[in-house]
Amino acid sequence: MKVPFFKLSCGDNEYAYVRDVLDSGWLTTAGKAQEFELRFAECVGAKYAVAVNSCTAALHLALDALDVKQGDRVFVPTMTFTATAEVVNYLGAHPVFLDCDYLTRNITPAILRDAITRCPDIKVLMLVHFGGHPAQLLDDENGDEGILAICKRHGIRIVHDAAHAFPAQIDGKSIGGFPDISCFSFYANKTITTGEGGMLATDDEAVYARAKLMRLHGIDRDVWDRFTSSKAGWEYDVVAPGYKYNMPDLAAAVGLAQLENASLFRAARQRCAEVYFARLGSIEAIDLPRSDVSHEDHAWHLFPITLNSSASIERDSLIQELTQAGIGTSVHYKPLHRMTYYRDRYQLRKEKFPSAERLWSGTLSLPLYPTMTNEQLQYVCDQLWRLAGSSCSSLKSAA
Structure with a gap:
């Protein structure tokens, strides 16, 4: 798929x-x-x-x-x-x-x-x-x-x-x-x-x-x-x-x-987000985004997830595996304190940005658009369960 x-x-x-x-x-x-x-x-x-x-x-x-x-x-x-x-x-x-x-x-x-x-x-x-x-x-x-x-x-x-x-x-x-x-x-x-x-x-x-x-x-x-x-x-x-x-x-x-x-598009993106929350919430290795507002108040432009310290697969390896499975992803973002221009001009040290550093090491954004089908959503979730579950230690060691 x-x-x-x-x-x-x-x-x-x-x-x-x-x-x-x-x-x-x-x-x-x-x-x-x-x-x-x-x-x-x-x-x-x-x-x-x-x-x-x-x-x-x-x-x-x-x-x-x-x-x-x-x-x-x-x-x-x-x-x-x-x-x-x-x-x-x-x-x-x-x-x-x-x-x-x-x-x-x-x-x-x-x-x-x-x-x-x-x-x-x-x-x-x-x-x-x-x-x-x-x-x-x-x-x-x-x-x-x-x-x-x-x-x-x-x-x-x-x-x-x-x-x-x-x-x-x-x-x-x-x-x-x-x-x-x-x-x-x-x-x-x-x-x-x-x-x-x-x-x-x-x-x-x-x-x-x-x-x-x-x-x-x-x-x-x-x-x-x-x-x-x-x-x-x-x-x-x-x-x-x-x-x-x-x-x-x-x-x-x-x-x-x-x-x-616009309102129809937003509701359709929320539908996708709700599936991700329901299917991925119990994967120990993944931290889902927190919503401090009602889901109806969120624009749902992105659905970023983060591999945490318990994950047995690294972010880049996970992206590669998802790509091979036909799933497009992106990364939002490499933080600006890591970009050459800002890092060097303003003498930025990564230790000053602990949350951004933690995100950067594990974050990726999942597909999210109004016309995503339920079959596509379930396929993305199935692949994340396969790759980020407890059985994926061999992937990390191979990487």
């Missing part, structure tokens, strides 16, 4: 909306992108949304809008994709890397409090909602401060790296509706896709205005306004040294169709 790591889900409207754009003769940023912005903002409960060509672009625009500049310091989790940190360097600022919780892979209030004690001059927190699991933003049932309250008390702005987190929510409020800025990814394997693309969402009008301006070369009129306005299209001003980050209508058309099915 073949089980890919990811498989695209799309229907008739993706084709229909793209055909509309092609028939219009206007392929770049225009009416479809504006419609996508409006509908996405409504979906996540934000006042404003800015469509861009990647989540990386959204993160960069977010830090620019918060006036992060040369020499500033920004908290970044080590367990994330490089984009979360690299945009800090774009502006001449410096990432300060934080460890994560072992089972959720998120920054916790305790981790944040300790980091502030050591680095009180932090300007912004880049908060990753790993795998679609919302970080602990709100105060807990005992009244202990959540991340929002801690950041507010210390004057730290939050950029939510929500690349994994659409349409996750906390207590009925979507990630995207919380302060200060949320950045989403529509990369090919994300929970909804535009092929390449992203979105910045915020309630802050000044942030919105700055991001919209900088998205397209710092020009004071976007191209659709210049086309539809009675004012001459060639008449515009450059008021800032902006970027080329706009989302074309071709991509937005796909996004609009995907957005229509």
Whole structure:
């Protein structure tokens, strides 16, 4: 049986909306992108949304809008994709890397409090909602401060790296509706896709205005306004040294169709996760991800598992065996403190990141997509039982 790591889900409207754009003769940023912005903002409960060509672009625009500049310091989790940190360097600022919780892979209030004690001059927190699991933003049932309250008390702005987190929510409020800025990814394997693309969402009008301006070369009129306005299209001003980050209508058309099915896609991914929890929970060698929110509030972009110290097979060997069995996997992530650039520039030592190190040695992500069949799910679980059970000591010794 073949089980890919990811498989695209799309229907008739993706084709229909793209055909509309092609028939219009206007392929770049225009009416479809504006419609996508409006509908996405409504979906996540934000006042404003800015469509861009990647989540990386959204993160960069977010830090620019918060006036992060040369020499500033920004908290970044080590367990994330490089984009979360690299945009800090774009502006001449410096990432300060934080460890994560072992089972959720998120920054916790305790981790944040300790980091502030050591680095009180932090300007912004880049908060990753790993795998679609919302970080602990709100105060807990005992009244202990959540991340929002801690950041507010210390004057730290939050950029939510929500690349994994659409349409996750906390207590009925979507990630995207919380302060200060949320950045989403529509990369090919994300929970909804535009092929390449992203979105910045915020309630802050000044942030919105700055991001919209900088998205397209710092020009004071976007191209659709210049086309539809009675004012001459060639008449515009450059008021800032902006970027080329706009989302074309071709991509937005796909996004609009995907957005229509976002809740169905999420429920289908949850179905897959529930099977994994039920079938794999009693394998002693595997630590499953912990969900601190209801399964309905989780986006389920990823289902990462971790081989623990009792496992008799190593992670790389397990991946190789699963590949030979026709099962696609991935690793999320090699932590940034192990990447040459960050390790060497910031003199990072792995001993400072014990949870990330523990994860790195054993983590892999299982296939998870809306159209996975029950037969595929059971096959993945059967192979994990075969390979990660108590009878696999010979595999490790052979490796």
